[in-house]
Amino acid sequence: GAGVSQTPSNKVTEKGKYVELRCDPISGHTALYWYRQSLGQGPEFLIYFQGTGAADDSGLPNDRFFAVRPEGSVSTLKIQRTERGDSAVYLCASSLGGVTEAFFGQGTRLTVV
Amino acid sequence: QKEVEQNSGPLSVPEGAIASLNCTYSDRGSQSFFWYRQYSGKSPELIMSIYSNGDKEDGRFTAQLNKASQYVSLLIRDSQPSDSATYLCAVGAGGGADGLTFGKGTHLIIQP
Numbered sequence: 564g565a566g567v568s569q570t571p572s573n574k575v576t577e578k579g580k581y582v583e584l585r586c587d588p589i590s591g592h593t594a595l596y597w598y599r600q601s602l603g604q605g606p607e608f609l610i611y612f613q614g615t616g617a618a619d620d621s622g623l624p625n626d627r628f629f630a631v632r633p634e635g636s637v638s639t640l641k642i643q644r645t646e647r648g649d650s651a652v653y654l655c656a657s658s659l660g661g662v663t664e665a666f667f668g669q670g671t672r673l674t675v676v
Numbered sequence: 677q678k679e680v681e682q683n684s685g686p687l688s689v690p691e692g693a694i695a696s697l698n699c700t701y702s703d704r705g706s707q708s709f710f711w712y713r714q715y716s717g718k719s720p721e722l723i724m725s726i727y728s729n730g731d732k733e734d735g736r737f738t739a740q741l742n743k744a745s746q747y748v749s750l751l752i753r754d755s756q757p758s759d760s761a762t763y764l765c766a767v768g769a770g771g772g773a774d775g776l777t778f779g780k781g782t783h784l785i786i787q788p
Contacts, residue, residue, distance in 0.1 A: 596775045605680075605764050605778030606720065619775065654719055664710065665776065667719040 565589075567668035569655050575674045576645055584640040584671045588657030595638050596665060597630055598654040606654055612638060613660060645675045678703045680767050682779035690787050695752040697782050699765030702746070708768035709741055711750045713761045714781065720764055724750060755786045 568587040576582050588595050594613055598606035608622040612632045620630070627645075632638040642649055652672050658665040679702040689695040697711075708727055712720035724739040726732045726748070732739045738751040748767075752759055762783050766776040 598775070598778075603780070605766075605780045606776075608775035608777065611775045622775065652719075664722055664725050666722060667712075670719045 567655055567657050567666055569653075569668035569671050571671060572669065573672045573674075575676060578645060578647060578675055580645050582642050582645055582673065584642075584653050584655075584673070586638045586640070586655030586657075586668060588636065588638070588655070589666060592657035592659055593635070594658045594660040594663075594665070595632060596656045596658075597638070597640050598656065600652045600654055600670070609640070642673075645673075647675045649673060650675045678706075678767070678769075678777045680765055680777050680779040682763075682765050682782050684780055685783040686785050687782055688785045688787055689755050691755060691757060693755055695755045695759065695784055695786070697750040697752075697763050697765075697784065699748045699750075699767075699779055700746055701748070701765075701767045701777070703767065703769065703777075704743075704746060706743075706746075706767045706769055708776075709739070709748045710766040710768070710776065711737075711739060711748075712764040712766060712778075713759075714764055715761045752784075757786045757788050760784060760786045 597609040600606045611619040615635045627643045630640045652670040654670045656665040656667045711724040714720045726739040736753045740749045762781040764781045765779040
């Protein structure tokens with residue numbers, strides 16, 4: 564596709580439920596990033612993939628968060644036992660890799676009630 | 677702990693004037709620097725990247741980098757009301773080994 568695509572755009576879930584957020588990067592981009600943005604804050608780094616492997620997952624807040632990119636393209640961010648504090652906009656970005664420019668998708672707004 | 681600091685604003689600038697946005701960062705080893713624009717309710721949009729000391733110009737935008745002072749700035753010339761947005765400064769470590777560290781952003785208002 565022309566840009567980074569994220570689905571769903573909005574997700575409302577009940578506390579304790581499991582959610583999956585999907586990201587389809589720009590074609591040919593080997594690097595994929597997940598960020599989380601709360602109101603009034605800048606995006607907060609969660610995890611970075613180079614190809615299929617997680618090159619840096621130091622931003623994942625705890626073991627309820629997990630992400631995969633099995634074929635080096637689409638990535639899924641998985642959140643178990645959701646908490647109200649997980650409510651935020653989850654942003655995905657992709658780049659050609661290395662020290663290059665990253666482009667964001669439109670984000671998924673997650674609301675945990 | 678890597679930190680990126682920006683004045684949250686709002687910064688109010690008259691239409692047609694130069695808007696100056698500033699950012700400082702804590703990690704002296706940082707090698708890549710970016711400015712993103714974010715409209716309310718939208719995702720960040722990349723507007724400038726800079727990797728070496730000095731100025732980089734692209735249309736009405738100029739990014740300035742001073743690694744010795746750990747300082748990055750963005751100048752917007754001939755400011756337009758459509759430039760009203762939050763501007764995010766983002767800093768990356770060398771080698772692209774990890775993601776970007778973002779500041780909280782500066783809210784810019786261009787007054788017609």
